[in-house]
Amino acid sequence: MIAPDRRAIAAWCLYDWANSAYNTVITTFVFAVYFTRAVARDEVLGTAAWSRAMAAAGLAVAILSPVLGAVADHTGRRKPWLALFTALTVAFTTALWWVKPDPSSMALALVCVALGTIAFELANVFYNASLPAVAPPSMFGRVSGWGWGTGYFGGLACLIVALFGFVNNEAPVFGLFSTTDQENVRATALLVAAWFGLFSLPLFLWVPDEPGPAKPLGRAVREGLATLWRTIGHARQYRQIGRFLIASAFYRDAINTITAFGGIYAAGTFGMSFEEIVLFAIVLNVVAGLGAVGFAWIDDWFGARRTILISVAGLIVSGVPLILATDKTAFWVLALGLGLFFGPAQAAGRSMMARLSPEHMQGEMFGLYGLSGRVVGFFGPLALGFATEAFASQRAGMASILVFFAVGFVLMLGVRDPLRPTR
Template sequence: MAASSTRRVYSWACFDFANSAFGTLVLTFIYNTYFMNGIAPSESEGTTLWGNTVAIASLVIALLSPALGAAADAFGWKKRFMWVTVTLACLATAGLYFPQAGDVWPALLLFGLALVATELSIVFNNAFLPEIAPREKHGKVSNQAFALGYFGGLICLFIAMAGFVNGEDNAAWFGLDKDVFQHVRATNVLVAIWFAVFSLPLLLWVKEVKPPQRSDGFLVVARKSFRRIAETFRHLREYRELFWMLVARMFYNDGLVAIFSFGGIYATVEFGFTFQDLMIFGIALNVCSGLGSLLFSFIEDRIGSRITIVISLLALVGATVAALFIESKNAFWGCAIVIGLFLGPNQSASRAYLSRLTPLEKSNEFFGFFAFSGKATAFLGPLLYGQMVGIFDSQRAGMVVIPVLMTVGMILFLWKTHPKPEKNTSTP
């Protein structure tokens, strides 16, 4: 039983190892920079278009998550939906190999589809957490999964750096032509293969808990899901800590989404990072993020998820504010390392905090709203960042958005939540 449970936990965590390659190579460090420099007409226009695409994709995710999540719960379709979304994500990501200079809209369409499919697969994956680990271990399991994910992104970056983006004078694997950026575009194929292979442990070995058979059709369940969001929102107001935690998270999560979307672009434009620099930058950031998540997997359950969230937000706000004013590449490296150390703990602690505050009999309802709330306003950070860059023609103007959103979230979290309920709701 213990061995079976352990295999389920690590098979579930392996999905973070799989999908992190997309976030690391496509969303943050390689493809976004290639789009801006190699496909878009200009850096400023490329940044705005990229931000708008992330914003639209986030809205699509927010609209689809409730209906698909409700159907997955009602019919026991989490695994079925994961097969579909992972397949779509891999195909669209591999398709990013083909757009070249001037192919703006094909590139954005494929990227948007890959982003939507990847994020939806993560929503379904998160829904497995209550099934694969007891509540008192959610913090540890969640942090270790995030740590494994960051190391997955790190290893994929190592492969990309060694075989593809490996300096101007070195030949790329498979005879790829660097003059037309085949070596950069081929990293998308690497990500697609990586995502497909390491998703298999979850897809093959983790069985979901099947609900009772339902006579309602999918459209009926979809309509009911949106009504349930309204009902859940009304119920949440009865649970003050949960309600304000989710409101606060909407703001600081928008800042995190903007970091993932524009971190590589900011480093390239403001500090002259090359593709090879971005590889080293991504490796360092993933090492720090993995170490941060691993460290907090041992201490979060002791100090509490609420304190972990506050500590991580203080560090993230301080580092992003500093990144606004620094001029040297070395100083930027210091800010990036701090950001890396606290990204994973913040995300994991938010997931674990909800699991500890949620009454057991309402866990599915509130976890569904947690997934929805995380995407409902996720367009705001990328949209504001892209618009600020378009207006002021400055990446630093866009960067202002990130610490502002996280500060608003932190103030709401400190003002409206309190530590006591976290200890009192682990049992129904």
């Protein structure tokens, strides 16, 4: 047991505030829509190309995350790895400024988004694995939930700045960015890069890091790979972890796919403008943030497994009528109901992984957590892309994601809650 350090907890949660700007503005509501509407030749082609880039990024993360997690466990220190991949995310996000509203910029956009997403996801492996460094096990659910909630509000704050300072601003922004070649929209990438870099700094200042064993990097790589191989070879010893990794992979992929393509879907199916999409995202982030914070206590009191099952069931119940909705008002209401369960499912998954992970193996286990999500993870964007092309309908593409929620729920029923004793 460790005494909770309020400053460290606040700094740790603030990293969620920082990195949520990337998911919210770049891969969901602003830049993704800009790519399909202004850069690609048409929205169907843009959706398919974007989905393939996300799938390629997911495959790379699946390969790299468990390896780097195991290596980090042997070097001891996680913050240098987190700093490296945070810096890479900021760099590739900055490069999106040069993506102009022309099909000739498609390759640049897809490469930068794919590489930025890889760096972003790898940073999260080390960020999530640092949860035991800031909170005792009795508070894993609350701190994880507070982090997710803070992240949603961070995404909200960044979207407000993007809306009123850039997207919906006809006058040059700060005298620098005009509406020519949609500079005001492209500048949101610079906003996200600055946001991520600035608000991630407190974590590196105040969150403790495990002391390194002073091993050369080459030795740490060899030992990390050997440990990872032994873990896979002795999978029966980690049966509950394996079951959870498989179950969570499906519902996490469904959530990630919906959030990644939600803005594209709203624009293409309901004809929402940039301003409407950003306003919708603001309200959605408020609801999702409240859900994550509200369920944080339920996680610690009743267990992560029950929290996940309730959340995934809520996502299915909200998702079916959402796909069938044809009225914009109905879409708004149902989407907000869906958003209420986003945060709790993800936050409880993080806390459950922290509870299941053996001591001194958090990096490797969260790497496997990333691997499991990405092994299935690239199927979500691919399924959406293929269904969209096959039926020439974004609605059909989004409907394919409900299957992933259902599979995740059924598999989660076979996972034992780590807070409950084995019979």
